[in-house]
Amino acid sequence: MDFARRLKPHQLWLLVKIAETGQLQLAANKAAMSQPAASRILADVETLVGNPLFIRHPKGMETTQIGKVFVRHAKVILETLDELEIEATRISKGDVGHVRIGSVTGPAVGSLMPAVRQIRAETPEIELTIEVGPSTDLVRGLSEGRFDFVIARLPPEYDSRDFKLHPARSEKVSLLAHPDHELVGKPSVALEETLSYHWVIQELGSPIRQAVESAFLHQGLPTPPRVTNSSSLLVVLSLLESPNTISPQTQEVATLLSSGPLQAEIAILDVAAPMTVSPCFIIENRFGSLSKAAERVLTAVLSRL
Amino acid sequence: MDFARRLKPHQLWLLVKIAETGQLQLAANKAAMSQPAASRILADVETLVGNPLFIRHPKGMETTQIGKVFVRHAKVILETLDELEIEATRISKGDVGHVRIGSVTGPAVGSLMPAVRQIRAETPEIELTIEVGPSTDLVRGLSEGRFDFVIARLPPEYDSRDFKLHPARSEKVSLLAHPDHELVGKPSVALEETLSYHWVIQELGSPIRQAVESAFLHQGLPTPPRVTNSSSLLVVLSLLESPNTISPQTQEVATLLSSGPLQAEIAILDVAAPMTVSPCFIIENRFGSLSKAAERVLTAVLSRL
DNA sequence: CGGATGCATATCATAAATGGTATGCAAATT
């Protein structure tokens, strides 16, 4: 284990070039080194990995399955190194007035959008980017510097000390279904009764997924066996057209769907054991400093929570 | 330039540990090296970067702004290296039956979801993950191995030779607005007339953004100056509640919003010069091979295009 | 004021990395 951390960027670069050109000699030329040197570097990497990355043919190389994985990740790493360089250079030259915000679904419309409308009215030259998605993607994006701040829950694998957290509020989980679903209208539905239906839910690791799975496990029940993972409301609503599907969403989202701008045809199950999802926060990077524009938007959002 | 590619993972790891502990000596201990050795490695990296990454204090180190950027990217690189290792190991052990699909908004419901329903009915034990988002994120995710296939447009910075493309179809762009918008009901609206309104549109680089900007530039017009970037339909619909906002979406999405499961209160402008967005494809990685489950879903989707 | 703490620098030693040339081998091409 732990071969990967002994890899070096010039090795990754060479192997990406081997994969792209299909020839060791061409890759060696691009790397301005002799062919035997390239051959040796490739062999060194393959020894580290413990598997061949290329199949040698008389007229060139074919990338193996593991070789493809290697090259995909190598590209990410090389791109990230380039981004590091660009970002470090950008920092030396001061900031630019563009505010990037991420939000989970409920608060995006409930709290963020009135603030966004206010900012747009007051200073329309501020450019905003608003991305809506699950907490895990948002917090990862925040820590990667892709957002100025996010409205999300903090997934457990992140250290809260790395961030500034402004508390929002806890939310209950509602189970949504089609109005013709046979559990609709039934009082005090037990979790056990829901297991035979299809579920459409956010991915493993997301806070609402964890809240739901905890509720099942807490009652000594297995988690729902038939699951489609998606954080897209369109996908959820589409699947809820079928009267044998259940989807857990936060109460804020449920309210939004049934009476907000969407007027979706859904119903909320009356569940015996209420579930809550971990609270939302407005999250900044602890070390990042916000631009003036970002601070204004943040202030406007905070005033609405 | 190009200092970043001379960085090595053990340097990145050490610097992450310095940032986390706030002390060189503690980081050196974690790295099982002497304090002077760690000090030299830090100095070497700072020389490469050309900027200090830490401010030395009598009782420890404080991370500078560029240091924070460095550490954020370093974490991504180290995580990606770990993912590479995990994925390479997973490949050696054979695949698991979980299908991951990404789709842009329109085809997600129009073509993908009937296929998903069919697969769920026939083989409910297949686990599906469906992510809806913009083409740039989806194709990037595909090339990073996060999806089995995606339904998206191919952004121009990607080389089509790296992928297998199954053609879908071209789409026209519709401009959406609130029914009370003053341009609604007006025949043959010129693009110039739309410039004084707020636009909410997907980010720079997305195919629909490029189609819209091309249309303006083709008529010698500037692009809309007041823009909010978001690919989230919730954000779009929320902003369209204001009668001074316009949003371009594909015709499929427009139809979906106005007559599908959502019944949103929007209107479509009658535009003098029609715009088309580059065609959708079902895209696989050229070198990736699909699992049997993924092939079944792909076949089901292809039969509906 | 003396001791403790934490980082920086100098010097030294060893190991590893890097890349070259020369040459070999196998398959394809002419």
Next chain:
DNA sequence: AATTTGCATACCATTTATGATATGCATCCG
């Protein structure tokens, strides 16, 4: 059959990396 092409291996040389110990410097604490 001879030649060409593309990758692999051996050997050599140089450079770089890595890490140690010894010591110095500045600040803080008792």
